[in-house]
Amino acid sequence: MEKIDYNIFTQIKYDENDSYVSQGWKLHCSGTIENYKEILKIVKKECDIRKIDFKYIKAINDVQFRLSGDCPVSAFGKLITIYPNTVEDFVLIAKELYSKLKQYHGPYVLSDNSVYNSEVLYYRYGAIDRDDGNLIDYETNKVIKDNRMYFEVPSFVDDPLNYEDDSQSKIINNTVFPERIINTSSAGNTYLGKFQDKNVVIKEARNLVISSKGYAKQDLIREIRTIGTLKNAEYVPKIIQVFDEFNNNYVVEEQLPGITLDDWAAKDYREISKQLLKIFYMIIDVVQDLHSNEIVLQDISSSNFMIDEVDGDIQKVYICDLGSSHSIDENWSVDEGATVRFYDSLSKDLTPKEQDFHKIGYLFMSMIFPLNNFLVADPTGNKTWELFLNFCEEENVSIEYVEIIKQLVKTHSNRSKETIDVNFGLGDELQYDISLSHMKPLVAELLSNSTNTRHAINLQKFTDLELLEYVDNIENISLNGGLSGIGMLLITNKYLKASQHGHIIARIDYLIASHRNDMYLGIEKGILGVLMYKLEYFISIGDDNQLHLVIKCS
Template identity: 30%
Template sequence: MKDVSCDYNFFTQFDLSLKPLPRQGWKIHISCYYDNYQDILNIVSDYCFRNKITFKYINNTNILFSLLEKSANRFSAGKYITIYPDDEKSFKYILESLYDELKLFNGPYILTDKRYLDAKVIYYRYGLINPQSDSYQDYLIGPDGETIKDLKDCYYFQPDFVTPPFSEELIQEPKYLSKKYLVESAININNSGGIYIAYAKEMHKKVVLKEARPYVGISEELTSIYFRKNEKRNLGILASSPYTPNIIDEFWEWEHYYIALEYIEGINFSDYAASAGPAVMHKENKQELIHCYKKIKEIFINILKAVIEFHKSEIVLGDISSDNIIVNNTSITFIDLEDAQLIDKKPQFNAKTVGFYNEGIDELSLKNQDKQKLGYLFLNMFSNSNKLLYLDRTGGMTDRIFQSFAIEYQVPKIFVEIINLLIKSKNIELEYVLKLLENDNLKVTYDNAIKKEIYPCLSEEINSLKKTIQYHYNKHSKAFYPINSPEKNDYSLLYGYPLISLMGGIHISEENHMKDQILKINDISLANGISGYLFYKSLIGQFKDIESYIKKIDNEIKHLSDINIRNGLCGIGITYLHMYKKSQDKSFLTKAIDLEKRIQKLVISELEKDLIGINLGLLDGLTGVAYFYTYLYEFTLETKYLVLSESLIKKILSHKKIFLREFHFQLNPIQMFFHHI
């Protein structure tokens, strides 16, 4: 059937129009929810077939439902059906026609678009539709030949050369929110809403605002608004607890629901482990470690007391993780209770964060599930080996690596014992664990025989992981990538088969059709683009037939202004330096040096600024730029590069708001690749 094009991963497109798709123009997005997606598809598809209008839709319910959840990519969230009008006249006619049919349906607001009238599932925006694969494929072209980047941000954007298709509706300004609060910064923003630090004008103090958007959630009933109201109820029950924030306010603004909570000073458990845990101490400095362990003991005691109190109040937490607890010296506060539930009620959901439970979790009562999650939380203070639960859900690998860490860093035996009790004992009482910890003197005793038993296991674990990857790849290779979202491409360094090839030791030959697909990728970055693919090829020693990739990067790089490693110029520079190291082809070094001139201009302007609001991290910030300059110095021995690197590092260290999470000792895939450099 020639009028159907299908990507079997996640969408089907019907090319019904008698005209070719325009390069750019108005497009219509239709959203939906769990209870209406089939009805909406029936209505829209019937209309488009009758009127010969090209459209596409998400054909995989797993993918569709993932776009309705809290964790969905905000740019893609809610985009169920995309309609491609032939021109502006047909665009307006389609909207008017579908309005009567769809105005009573509900769905999430599409953040990149404008809503059509009061129809909660009809949205539109002006953007690229069918661009040619050339240097302007990411750009809108105006009537005078001017180019404007087709923005991929989560707000409505309309280029200046486009006339609004409808008279501007009166935008309702926030009344209560702006009257009562001044929003200062965002702690976190996801598809379900944001969490913000705000200044309460009447109370003259900082608060935390938690927002919930409608029609985002895990089912028809369990929406983000349901969970936010659930959190308010739980905090009300625990109003007298010293381990939870106080409720200050609740209100609606437009269609969004908000609660305002007491602002808690401190850093989250994860950042505490990354900045003050034993992994960042000098293990030879016994006094420093002893002081560290004494503070950890007090933190653990307070966490145990908190959970004991919650359970006595008939509340189970459900989602216990290192991001949900604030630590201030040794005081602790649980700051996320949206997933907590009453013990005596039939559980409506079972919230879990991967890395804080093992495969036996579902056999436990809700109270005992909390205890197992506490065990992995405590383990996470010492080692990130709990992240291996993503791969080995038995917990065996996690346990062995933690035991190895405990020996190397002389972790007091009581910590190892209570972690084992919480994770492995089905009916352990928290009061008993608390008493053990309170009465212990943090003694360290390890048998040398244990060392001999544990260390050889680590290489076995790595081989086991490789075999697991190989088995699943051979069984169904397509299921392996992309692993994040439909927007990632199969050849992405972080999300595609290069990662699988390297981690699993799998050789995949490059066919001609693969090369054509790679060259169509509209991204030249290290993380998700063509530079990353070149980085992969250099790691496996393949330098033949790469000229077309280099040419693609050369053509596109003039449009790039980011300087970070993940998506910017430094990532491409690191790729060229690594290719030079592996091939000794000086043309790659020359490219890196030429690229540095552009980076330097951007860096100097950054150094002149106050760093507030500037990312200081490795992959997305200035630490990554310093890394690039250090790496460049390694190959050129030109002092000016080392001086620039040192200047950046001094500037970063002088700034008090360092993003600790990026300095945590867990390695993500890009950091793993740096170990090959």
């Protein structure tokens, strides 16, 4: 027997198994922080008896990440992987482990099928000893791309367990009809759908998925509770129905009009600049009203607000995500349940209300120039603020806008104020120009001084195959949470493996070619952000030929 440590895994390989098959049926075990060691002990014993190779996650903090909503769907819940050499071995150990693990609970492994009705044992057919993650169709002998996010049996094999869950839905697709996924997460998807012929949003919280403050189900309960407290407020959605199904929780909400602030800010800056000041005031008013009800929003980002605009005029601002909202007297740290790019470490001593305003300041900064994206590399925010001021000075951004953002971001300098006073006599329109040539040196300076971040570390802990599967299921090209952002995080940590960046770039190019007419031009969510990532990568590896092509495109 050989014990091999790599990435976050320890692999046990038996001498009888000289090599792996390139693809086949494999088993995954999930679990909880509390029962993981017990499950691992049982799996080790059964695999040792049958000399079946397996791997498991070593450190408990990596187990926690794999069980959290931050983990990509393709890797979620996979704490142990078992590699039977034959279909017969697969069936035998699946049945044996099923009987031994019946009493254990864990979250559903989203890419797999449950072994009978087990809550911790799952299976799928996929690549085993292949670096590219692809499959070979044994009927045609052709290589096929494996981009299955959820369980699906390839056409050239049969399911040896032949198990189908016969549990019936009482509500989903009977009275509530999900039609389209608008946000995919291991913690639970968000859907657009129908209820009694009305357009609705359906939010899902999956069972036993860890969030930054407890579990995903608790996040959904917080949202329901906050909306109930604000029942007369016009800036939150109305709740239509709450129900449980398949061990998951769901809430059906009215579909708010408009688009996310993220999408609104990605439009041509000449359009948004005319409405920017109005947006600032409306967001502050909404949050102040929330505070008057002794509720803290906690998670403030450009994806958590919606903008209703009619014929170029802003009508309303809505809060569309309240999963981290909480009572003022609850004990939360600034980072719990919050988006990383919208606060710095100097805010930890602020009151909860002050922390909300501090985060709004970084939100406003992102709407003028998204330097706040690099707070992951600049925890104090000092360098980010310095670069933002330099940008504003060079591009002649109105000092009044800078003062609003300063007063919010630097809330710790205004501790005596109960509320934030932004009643300046401002002009109607913000005038500035954003160019790739201006942004590039600022980004390079931040990246050169960066340290490891939680997100980049987690990406590096993926095996090559897991990262490729993750990338293949992403539809977002942006710096803000998309493929370009993943590439930049890897570069930030000097992780320059050509096969992985090549795969990311190929996926980006495919998406751009497929959706060319729908692509934004902007930096944070569009083509310019892609160009910035490519520039940084080809400079980092010294590929002058590719660099020349990117510069020519830009």
